[in-house]
Amino acid sequence: MASDQTRTAILAAAERLYADRGFGDVTLRDIVAEANVNLAAVNYHFGSKDELIAELFVTRSIQLNRERLRLLQAAEEAGDGRASIDAILRALVGPTLRGCLGPENQRSTAARFMIRVSIESVPPIRRIRNREIDHLRKFITAMRRSLPGHSDVELYWGLHFALAMAQQTVRDSERLTKLSEGKCDVDDVEGIIERVVSVAAMALTTGDAASKTPARMLARDAR
Template sequence: MEQILDAAEELFSKHGLHGVTLKDVAQRVGAHHTLLNYYFEDKKALFDAVFARRAVVTSQRRMRVLEAYDTECQGRPTVEGALRAFLDTDLDLYIEGGEGWKNYAALGAQVANTPEWGAALMDEHFDPVVLRLIDLLKRALPGCAEADIFWGYHFVTGALMLTLARTGRIDKLSGGVCRSDDFGAVKDRMASFMAAGFLSVCARKEQAT
Protein backbone atom coordinates (compact mmCIF):
# COMPACT_ATOMS: atom_id res chain seq x y z
CA MET A 1 0.00 0.00 0.00
CA GLU A 2 2.82 2.43 0.81
CA GLN A 3 4.37 1.73 -2.59
CA ILE A 4 1.04 2.48 -4.26
CA LEU A 5 0.62 5.73 -2.33
CA ASP A 6 4.22 6.79 -3.00
CA ALA A 7 3.89 6.14 -6.72
CA ALA A 8 0.52 7.89 -6.93
CA GLU A 9 1.84 10.85 -4.95
CA GLU A 10 4.75 11.35 -7.33
CA LEU A 11 2.55 11.05 -10.42
CA PHE A 12 -0.20 13.30 -9.08
CA SER A 13 2.36 15.91 -7.98
CA LYS A 14 3.67 16.14 -11.53
CA HIS A 15 0.54 15.65 -13.63
CA GLY A 16 -2.39 16.48 -11.38
CA LEU A 17 -5.54 14.52 -10.68
CA HIS A 18 -6.74 14.53 -14.28
CA GLY A 19 -3.37 13.69 -15.81
CA VAL A 20 -2.98 10.32 -14.09
CA THR A 21 -4.93 7.06 -14.40
CA LEU A 22 -5.12 4.09 -12.08
CA LYS A 23 -3.32 2.13 -14.79
CA ASP A 24 -0.46 4.64 -14.67
CA VAL A 25 -0.06 4.06 -10.94
CA ALA A 26 -0.31 0.29 -11.33
CA GLN A 27 2.37 0.28 -14.01
CA ARG A 28 4.66 2.35 -11.77
CA VAL A 29 4.48 -0.24 -8.98
CA GLY A 30 4.46 -3.25 -11.32
CA ALA A 31 0.96 -4.41 -10.45
CA HIS A 32 -2.23 -5.06 -12.39
CA HIS A 33 -4.71 -2.18 -12.32
CA THR A 34 -7.38 -4.47 -10.84
CA LEU A 35 -5.37 -4.41 -7.59
CA LEU A 36 -5.92 -0.66 -7.33
CA ASN A 37 -9.60 -1.09 -8.15
CA TYR A 38 -9.82 -3.53 -5.24
CA TYR A 39 -8.49 -0.96 -2.76
CA PHE A 40 -9.87 2.25 -4.25
CA GLU A 41 -13.32 2.91 -5.68
CA ASP A 42 -11.92 5.32 -8.26
CA LYS A 43 -9.01 7.65 -8.98
CA LYS A 44 -10.36 10.41 -6.73
CA ALA A 45 -10.49 8.00 -3.81
CA LEU A 46 -6.81 7.19 -4.38
CA PHE A 47 -5.98 10.88 -4.64
CA ASP A 48 -7.79 11.62 -1.37
CA ALA A 49 -5.90 8.80 0.36
CA VAL A 50 -2.59 10.14 -0.92
CA PHE A 51 -3.40 13.64 0.29
CA ALA A 52 -4.68 12.52 3.69
CA ARG A 53 -1.63 10.39 4.47
CA ARG A 54 0.74 13.31 4.98
CA ALA A 55 -1.89 15.97 5.73
CA VAL A 56 -2.54 14.41 9.11
CA VAL A 57 1.19 14.41 9.89
CA THR A 58 1.80 18.07 9.13
CA SER A 59 -1.48 19.22 10.67
CA GLN A 60 -0.95 17.38 13.95
CA ARG A 61 2.70 18.40 14.12
CA ARG A 62 1.88 22.08 13.65
CA MET A 63 -0.93 21.89 16.17
CA ARG A 64 1.44 20.46 18.79
CA VAL A 65 4.00 23.20 18.15
CA LEU A 66 1.38 25.96 18.24
CA GLU A 67 0.07 24.60 21.55
CA ALA A 68 3.59 24.39 22.95
CA TYR A 69 4.35 27.94 21.80
CA ASP A 70 1.17 29.23 23.46
CA THR A 71 2.28 27.64 26.72
CA GLU A 72 5.85 28.88 26.45
CA CYS A 73 4.86 32.48 25.72
CA GLN A 74 2.52 32.43 28.75
CA GLY A 75 -0.42 33.81 26.83
CA ARG A 76 1.56 36.67 25.25
CA PRO A 77 2.24 35.52 21.70
CA THR A 78 4.02 37.61 19.10
CA VAL A 79 3.10 37.68 15.44
CA GLU A 80 6.45 36.29 14.33
CA GLY A 81 6.49 33.68 17.06
CA ALA A 82 3.08 32.36 16.02
CA LEU A 83 4.02 32.39 12.34
CA ARG A 84 7.27 30.56 13.00
CA ALA A 85 5.44 27.85 14.92
CA PHE A 86 3.09 27.43 11.96
CA LEU A 87 5.40 27.96 8.97
CA ASP A 88 8.80 26.73 10.15
CA THR A 89 7.33 23.50 11.50
CA ASP A 90 5.81 22.75 8.11
CA LEU A 91 8.88 23.80 6.14
CA ASP A 92 11.06 21.51 8.27
CA LEU A 93 9.13 18.53 6.92
CA TYR A 94 10.05 19.48 3.35
CA ILE A 95 13.66 20.21 4.30
CA GLU A 96 14.17 16.96 6.23
CA GLY A 97 11.61 14.59 4.75
CA GLY A 98 13.15 13.70 1.41
CA GLU A 99 11.62 13.62 -2.05
CA GLY A 100 8.34 12.13 -0.87
CA TRP A 101 7.57 15.19 1.21
CA LYS A 102 8.63 17.48 -1.63
CA ASN A 103 6.19 15.64 -3.90
CA TYR A 104 3.50 16.14 -1.29
CA ALA A 105 4.36 19.83 -1.11
CA ALA A 106 3.73 20.23 -4.84
CA LEU A 107 0.54 18.21 -4.51
CA GLY A 108 -0.66 20.45 -1.70
CA ALA A 109 -0.05 23.54 -3.82
CA GLN A 110 -2.24 22.03 -6.55
CA VAL A 111 -5.03 21.19 -4.12
CA ALA A 112 -5.00 24.66 -2.55
CA ASN A 113 -5.46 26.23 -5.99
CA THR A 114 -8.29 23.97 -7.21
CA PRO A 115 -11.55 25.50 -5.99
CA GLU A 116 -13.83 22.86 -7.53
CA TRP A 117 -12.77 20.15 -5.07
CA GLY A 118 -9.46 21.15 -3.53
CA ALA A 119 -10.95 23.65 -1.11
CA ALA A 120 -12.99 20.92 0.54
CA LEU A 121 -9.84 18.85 1.11
CA MET A 122 -8.03 21.84 2.63
CA ASP A 123 -11.03 22.58 4.85
CA GLU A 124 -11.24 18.99 6.03
CA HIS A 125 -7.59 18.56 6.90
CA PHE A 126 -6.31 22.00 7.88
CA ASP A 127 -9.08 24.22 9.28
CA PRO A 128 -8.41 23.36 12.97
CA VAL A 129 -4.70 24.17 12.82
CA VAL A 130 -5.27 27.33 10.76
CA LEU A 131 -7.88 28.58 13.23
CA ARG A 132 -5.45 27.85 16.09
CA LEU A 133 -2.92 30.10 14.35
CA ILE A 134 -5.59 32.77 13.84
CA ASP A 135 -6.38 32.67 17.56
CA LEU A 136 -2.73 33.33 18.41
CA LEU A 137 -2.52 36.16 15.87
CA LYS A 138 -5.64 37.80 17.29
CA ARG A 139 -4.10 37.77 20.75
CA ALA A 140 -0.78 39.06 19.40
CA LEU A 141 -2.64 41.90 17.64
CA PRO A 142 -5.50 42.85 19.97
CA GLY A 143 -6.14 46.17 18.21
CA CYS A 144 -6.14 44.72 14.71
CA ALA A 145 -9.35 44.29 12.73
CA GLU A 146 -10.40 40.66 12.33
CA ALA A 147 -10.61 41.10 8.56
CA ASP A 148 -6.98 42.24 8.42
CA ILE A 149 -5.84 39.15 10.31
CA PHE A 150 -7.71 36.83 7.97
CA TRP A 151 -6.41 38.67 4.91
CA GLY A 152 -2.94 38.41 6.41
CA TYR A 153 -3.33 34.65 6.69
CA HIS A 154 -4.57 34.59 3.09
CA PHE A 155 -1.33 36.26 1.95
CA VAL A 156 0.76 33.94 4.12
CA THR A 157 -0.78 30.78 2.73
CA GLY A 158 -0.56 32.12 -0.82
CA ALA A 159 3.18 32.65 -0.46
CA LEU A 160 3.59 29.25 1.16
CA MET A 161 1.70 27.45 -1.61
CA LEU A 162 3.75 29.18 -4.32
CA THR A 163 6.88 28.11 -2.48
CA LEU A 164 5.72 24.51 -2.19
CA ALA A 165 4.91 24.38 -5.90
CA ARG A 166 8.62 24.81 -6.77
CA THR A 167 7.79 26.37 -10.15
CA GLY A 168 11.38 27.47 -10.84
CA ARG A 169 10.28 30.99 -11.70
CA ILE A 170 12.33 32.67 -8.99
CA ASP A 171 15.38 30.74 -10.22
CA LYS A 172 15.06 32.36 -13.65
CA LEU A 173 14.13 35.81 -12.41
CA SER A 174 17.07 35.93 -9.99
CA GLY A 175 19.57 34.41 -12.41
CA GLY A 176 20.16 31.56 -9.99
CA VAL A 177 20.64 33.72 -6.89
CA CYS A 178 17.50 32.12 -5.43
CA ARG A 179 16.26 28.56 -5.94
CA SER A 180 12.65 27.53 -5.68
CA ASP A 181 13.63 24.30 -3.91
CA ASP A 182 15.65 26.09 -1.22
CA PHE A 183 13.15 25.70 1.59
CA GLY A 184 15.86 26.59 4.10
CA ALA A 185 16.19 30.06 2.59
CA VAL A 186 12.42 30.43 2.71
CA LYS A 187 12.35 29.38 6.36
CA ASP A 188 14.97 32.00 7.21
CA ARG A 189 12.83 34.79 5.75
CA MET A 190 9.13 34.03 5.43
CA ALA A 191 7.89 34.38 9.00
CA SER A 192 9.79 37.64 9.55
CA PHE A 193 8.59 39.05 6.23
CA MET A 194 4.97 38.14 6.87
CA ALA A 195 5.05 39.36 10.47
CA ALA A 196 6.18 42.79 9.25
CA GLY A 197 3.22 42.84 6.88
CA PHE A 198 0.74 42.09 9.66
CA LEU A 199 2.26 44.76 11.88
CA SER A 200 2.31 47.35 9.11
CA VAL A 201 -1.31 46.85 8.06
CA CYS A 202 -2.58 46.84 11.63
CA ALA A 203 -0.54 49.92 12.59
CA ARG A 204 -1.88 51.78 9.55
CA LYS A 205 -5.47 51.00 10.49
CA GLU A 206 -4.89 52.03 14.11
CA GLN A 207 -3.40 55.38 13.01
CA ALA A 208 -6.38 55.98 10.73
CA THR A 209 -8.75 55.67 13.66
Protein backbone atom coordinates in the same frame (compact mmCIF):
# COMPACT_ATOMS: atom_id res chain seq x y z
CA MET B 1 -5.57 -8.45 9.12
CA ALA B 2 -4.46 -10.17 5.99
CA SER B 3 -1.90 -8.33 3.94
CA ASP B 4 -2.04 -4.59 3.67
CA GLN B 5 0.89 -5.11 1.39
CA THR B 6 -1.05 -4.40 -1.75
CA ARG B 7 -2.73 -1.35 -0.25
CA THR B 8 0.48 0.25 0.86
CA ALA B 9 2.26 -0.67 -2.34
CA ILE B 10 -0.44 1.15 -4.28
CA LEU B 11 -0.28 4.18 -2.03
CA ALA B 12 3.48 4.41 -2.34
CA ALA B 13 3.50 3.92 -6.09
CA ALA B 14 0.70 6.42 -6.63
CA GLU B 15 2.37 9.07 -4.53
CA ARG B 16 5.64 8.60 -6.33
CA LEU B 17 4.05 8.83 -9.76
CA TYR B 18 1.87 11.79 -8.93
CA ALA B 19 4.83 13.58 -7.44
CA ASP B 20 6.92 12.99 -10.53
CA ARG B 21 4.43 13.42 -13.33
CA GLY B 22 1.38 15.21 -12.00
CA PHE B 23 -2.20 14.08 -11.69
CA GLY B 24 -3.18 14.60 -15.27
CA ASP B 25 -0.60 12.25 -16.67
CA VAL B 26 -0.90 9.28 -14.35
CA THR B 27 -3.44 6.56 -15.03
CA LEU B 28 -4.53 3.67 -12.90
CA ARG B 29 -2.61 1.40 -15.21
CA ASP B 30 0.56 3.36 -14.54
CA ILE B 31 0.02 3.04 -10.84
CA VAL B 32 -0.65 -0.68 -10.76
CA ALA B 33 2.33 -1.29 -13.01
CA GLU B 34 4.57 0.67 -10.67
CA ALA B 35 3.15 -1.16 -7.68
CA ASN B 36 3.27 -4.56 -9.34
CA VAL B 37 -0.33 -5.31 -8.53
CA ASN B 38 -3.38 -6.09 -10.57
CA LEU B 39 -5.44 -3.37 -12.18
CA ALA B 40 -8.53 -4.24 -10.19
CA ALA B 41 -6.68 -3.89 -6.91
CA VAL B 42 -7.17 -0.14 -6.76
CA ASN B 43 -10.91 -0.40 -6.98
CA TYR B 44 -10.96 -3.31 -4.59
CA HIS B 45 -8.93 -1.55 -1.90
CA PHE B 46 -9.92 2.06 -2.40
CA GLY B 47 -13.21 2.02 -4.22
CA SER B 48 -12.16 4.43 -6.92
CA LYS B 49 -9.27 6.41 -8.27
CA ASP B 50 -10.56 9.60 -6.66
CA GLU B 51 -10.74 7.96 -3.26
CA LEU B 52 -7.13 6.84 -3.64
CA ILE B 53 -6.05 10.41 -4.37
CA ALA B 54 -8.16 11.69 -1.51
CA GLU B 55 -6.59 9.24 0.93
CA LEU B 56 -3.12 10.26 -0.13
CA PHE B 57 -3.92 13.91 0.32
CA VAL B 58 -5.72 13.48 3.62
CA THR B 59 -2.82 11.54 5.06
CA ARG B 60 -0.31 14.18 4.13
CA SER B 61 -2.58 17.02 5.21
CA ILE B 62 -3.05 15.51 8.62
CA GLN B 63 0.69 15.17 8.99
CA LEU B 64 1.16 18.78 7.98
CA ASN B 65 -1.53 20.11 10.29
CA ARG B 66 -0.26 18.04 13.18
CA GLU B 67 3.22 19.41 12.72
CA ARG B 68 1.91 22.97 12.53
CA LEU B 69 -0.09 22.56 15.70
CA ARG B 70 2.82 20.98 17.48
CA LEU B 71 4.97 24.02 16.74
CA LEU B 72 2.15 26.38 17.65
CA GLN B 73 1.57 24.68 20.95
CA ALA B 74 5.26 24.68 21.75
CA ALA B 75 5.43 28.38 20.98
CA GLU B 76 2.46 29.15 23.19
CA GLU B 77 3.83 27.13 26.05
CA ALA B 78 7.20 28.84 25.72
CA GLY B 79 5.44 32.19 26.00
CA ASP B 80 3.16 31.25 28.90
CA GLY B 81 0.08 30.98 26.70
CA ARG B 82 0.92 33.92 24.52
CA ALA B 83 3.28 33.17 21.64
CA SER B 84 5.11 35.85 19.71
CA ILE B 85 3.61 36.63 16.35
CA ASP B 86 6.82 35.50 14.70
CA ALA B 87 6.64 32.13 16.36
CA ILE B 88 3.01 31.71 15.35
CA LEU B 89 3.72 32.54 11.74
CA ARG B 90 6.74 30.29 11.80
CA ALA B 91 4.57 27.43 12.98
CA LEU B 92 2.16 28.19 10.17
CA VAL B 93 4.51 28.41 7.20
CA GLY B 94 7.52 26.50 8.45
CA PRO B 95 6.23 22.97 7.95
CA THR B 96 4.98 23.73 4.44
CA LEU B 97 8.22 25.29 3.33
CA ARG B 98 10.43 22.79 5.08
CA GLY B 99 8.42 19.98 3.56
CA CYS B 100 8.35 21.27 0.02
CA LEU B 101 11.58 23.16 -0.57
CA GLY B 102 15.23 22.40 -0.09
CA PRO B 103 17.68 20.64 -2.37
CA GLU B 104 15.66 18.79 -4.94
CA ASN B 105 17.34 15.46 -4.56
CA GLN B 106 16.68 15.56 -0.84
CA ARG B 107 12.98 16.20 -1.09
CA SER B 108 10.85 13.37 0.13
CA THR B 109 8.23 11.84 -2.08
CA ALA B 110 5.64 13.22 0.31
CA ALA B 111 7.02 16.71 -0.17
CA ARG B 112 7.07 16.44 -3.92
CA PHE B 113 3.54 15.14 -3.82
CA MET B 114 2.38 18.14 -1.85
CA ILE B 115 4.06 20.44 -4.33
CA ARG B 116 2.05 18.79 -7.06
CA VAL B 117 -1.09 19.30 -5.05
CA SER B 118 -0.36 22.99 -4.81
CA ILE B 119 0.32 23.27 -8.53
CA GLU B 120 -2.45 21.31 -10.14
CA SER B 121 -5.45 20.96 -7.92
CA VAL B 122 -7.80 18.18 -8.85
CA PRO B 123 -11.47 17.68 -7.87
CA PRO B 124 -11.13 15.15 -5.05
CA ILE B 125 -8.49 17.32 -3.45
CA ARG B 126 -10.38 20.54 -3.89
CA ARG B 127 -13.28 19.05 -2.00
CA ILE B 128 -11.10 18.22 0.97
CA ARG B 129 -9.33 21.56 0.99
CA ASN B 130 -12.41 23.28 2.28
CA ARG B 131 -12.10 21.56 5.62
CA GLU B 132 -8.84 23.37 6.21
CA ILE B 133 -10.58 26.43 7.60
CA ASP B 134 -11.14 25.07 11.09
CA HIS B 135 -7.47 24.36 11.30
CA LEU B 136 -6.53 27.90 10.32
CA ARG B 137 -8.89 29.33 12.91
CA LYS B 138 -6.67 27.93 15.62
CA PHE B 139 -3.90 30.16 14.33
CA ILE B 140 -6.21 33.16 14.29
CA THR B 141 -7.00 32.48 17.93
CA ALA B 142 -3.32 32.39 18.79
CA MET B 143 -2.70 35.56 16.82
CA ARG B 144 -5.50 37.30 18.68
CA ARG B 145 -3.79 36.46 21.94
CA SER B 146 -0.45 37.57 20.59
CA LEU B 147 -1.61 40.91 19.20
CA PRO B 148 -4.50 41.94 21.44
CA GLY B 149 -4.87 45.43 19.97
CA HIS B 150 -5.42 44.31 16.44
CA SER B 151 -8.70 43.94 14.64
CA ASP B 152 -9.63 40.52 13.39
CA VAL B 153 -9.63 41.75 9.82
CA GLU B 154 -5.96 42.60 10.07
CA LEU B 155 -5.21 39.19 11.50
CA TYR B 156 -7.04 37.44 8.70
CA TRP B 157 -5.16 39.40 6.08
CA GLY B 158 -1.87 38.78 7.79
CA LEU B 159 -2.43 35.04 7.93
CA HIS B 160 -3.66 35.05 4.36
CA PHE B 161 -0.60 36.88 3.11
CA ALA B 162 1.76 34.66 5.07
CA LEU B 163 0.24 31.58 3.51
CA ALA B 164 0.24 33.26 0.13
CA MET B 165 3.94 33.94 0.21
CA ALA B 166 4.75 30.45 1.41
CA GLN B 167 2.48 28.74 -1.07
CA GLN B 168 3.59 30.75 -4.06
CA THR B 169 7.23 30.21 -3.18
CA VAL B 170 6.62 26.49 -3.23
CA ARG B 171 4.56 26.63 -6.37
CA ASP B 172 6.75 28.97 -8.36
CA SER B 173 10.20 28.40 -6.97
CA GLU B 174 11.34 27.51 -10.44
CA ARG B 175 10.20 30.80 -11.88
CA LEU B 176 11.84 32.74 -9.08
CA THR B 177 15.08 30.92 -9.72
CA LYS B 178 14.94 31.65 -13.42
CA LEU B 179 13.91 35.26 -12.93
CA SER B 180 16.71 35.90 -10.50
CA GLU B 181 19.15 33.78 -12.45
CA GLY B 182 19.82 31.75 -9.36
CA LYS B 183 20.46 34.72 -7.12
CA CYS B 184 17.47 33.82 -4.94
CA ASP B 185 18.43 30.60 -3.27
CA VAL B 186 15.29 28.53 -2.97
CA ASP B 187 17.20 25.76 -1.27
CA ASP B 188 17.89 27.90 1.77
CA VAL B 189 14.67 26.86 3.44
CA GLU B 190 15.25 28.40 6.84
CA GLY B 191 16.21 31.68 5.22
CA ILE B 192 12.99 31.67 3.22
CA ILE B 193 10.94 30.92 6.30
CA GLU B 194 12.46 33.88 8.09
CA ARG B 195 11.85 36.04 5.07
CA VAL B 196 8.18 35.14 4.86
CA VAL B 197 7.68 35.42 8.60
CA SER B 198 9.46 38.73 8.67
CA VAL B 199 7.32 40.27 5.94
CA ALA B 200 4.07 38.93 7.32
CA ALA B 201 4.89 40.03 10.85
CA MET B 202 5.82 43.47 9.58
CA ALA B 203 2.51 43.68 7.77
CA LEU B 204 0.74 42.81 10.98
CA THR B 205 2.60 45.03 13.38
CA THR B 206 3.41 48.18 11.43
CA GLY B 207 0.98 51.06 11.83
CA ASP B 208 -2.18 50.56 13.77
CA ALA B 209 -4.75 48.27 12.35
CA ALA B 210 -7.60 50.61 11.66
CA SER B 211 -5.83 53.58 10.13
CA LYS B 212 -3.25 51.94 7.92
CA THR B 213 -5.11 51.16 4.80
CA PRO B 214 -7.29 54.25 4.45
CA ALA B 215 -4.34 56.52 5.14
CA ARG B 216 -2.34 55.02 2.34
CA MET B 217 -5.26 55.06 -0.03
CA LEU B 218 -5.76 58.77 0.44
CA ALA B 219 -2.13 59.73 0.53
CA ARG B 220 -0.88 58.11 -2.64
CA ASP B 221 -1.53 59.39 -6.10
CA ALA B 222 -3.67 56.98 -8.07
CA ARG B 223 -0.85 56.33 -10.49
